[in-house]
Amino acid sequence: MQLSLTQPSSWILLLLVVTSLLLWKNVASVPMCAMRNARCFTFFEDTFELAGSLSHNISIEVSELFTDFENHYAKVPGLRDKSLMRCHTSFLSTPENKEQARHTHYEALLKSADMILDVWESPLNDLVSELSTIKNVPDTIISKATDIKKKINAVQKGVNSLISSMLQNGDEEKKNPAWSRLPLLQSNNEDAHIRSLYGMISCLDNDFKKVDIYLNVLKCYMLKIDNC
Ligand SMILES: *[C@@H]1O[C@H](CO)[C@@H](O)[C@H](O)[C@H]1NC(C)=O
Numbered sequence: 267m268q269l270s271l272t273q274p275s276s277w278i279l280l281l282l283v284v285t286s287l288l289l290w291k292n293v294a295s296v297p298m299c300a301m302r303n304a305r306c307f308t309f310f311e312d313t314f315e316l317a318g319s320l321s322h323n324i325s326i327e328v329s330e331l332f333t334d335f336e337n338h339y340a341k342v343p344g345l346r347d348k349s350l351m352r353c354h355t356s357f358l359s360t361p362e363n364k365e366q367a368r369h370t371h372y373e374a375l376l377k378s379a380d381m382i383l384d385v386w387e388s389p390l391n392d393l394v395s396e397l398s399t400i401k402n403v404p405d406t407i408i409s410k411a412t413d414i415k416k417k418i419n420a421v422q423k424g425v426n427s428l429i430s431s432m433l434q435n436g437d438e439e440k441k442n443p444a445w446s447r448l449p450l451l452q453s454n455n456e457d458a459h460i461r462s463l464y465g466m467i468s469c470l471d472n473d474f475k476k477v478d479i480y481l482n483v484l485k486c487y488m489l490k491i492d493n494c
Contacts, residue, residue, distance in 0.1 A: 310428075311489050317424045318485030321379075324417045325478035331410045332471045335464060338404060342460050353469035355385050360476060367483045373433055379480040380429055382473050383422040390415050393466050400460055421477070 360378040361367040394411045486494045
């Protein structure tokens with residue numbers, strides 16, 4: 267890692283990470299490192315550890331949401347019609363799988379995770395609010411989606427603070443295309459509406475499997491864990 271604590275600026279960067287970590291869990295009482303399993307974790311390591319763990323949990327929860335939704339609306343005609351599905355993130359060129367992620371430089375990997383999180387920020391809000399408007403939607407689907415959104419926001423904060431402290435130009439203005447609502451989301455046809463939400467959840471599922479892979483490959487790399 268480029269960071270050395272002998273540089274005064276590193277302390278400022280470290281503080282940034284600490285500040286963000288406080289949003290994740292209470293580490294205020296731990297000045298230098300956090301003891302876990304008789305090991306002293308630095309704040310960087312801790313942030314990577316948390317980002318990996320949380321993104322893995324989110325990826326599982328998104329898959330559950332997808333399955334719940336699919337089972338509940340199985341009778342909607344054309345629900346699984348793949349030709350109707352197009353992900354708004356398909357233009358991003360990011361590593362496709364673990365093998366590719368392992369061969370990607372850590373900076374690029376962190377940026378890839380950040381890009382995916384970024385392009386989902388506003389669609390995710392739409393998804394959660396639209397879900398609550400469909401007919402007979404089970405409470406479990408709404409609460410799962412709301413929980414996912416909350417956790418994704420936390421991962422995004424963690425990844426942002428890692429980016430701004432580790433990468434040069436980490437704060438440069440982001441150039442992601444603005445998200446426009448999918449036309450189908452505004453459809454008055456209930457079945458079409460359900461199909462478009464199903465498509466979005468399917469995209470979120472794919473994309474979050476990637477974020478999970480990236481952040482856990484990074485965690486392995488940063489924490490020097492073998493065989494993972
Ligand atoms: C992820 O889930 C596991 C198992 O439920 C839990 O122990 C862990 O604390 C979760 N990780 C985070 C960062 O919330």
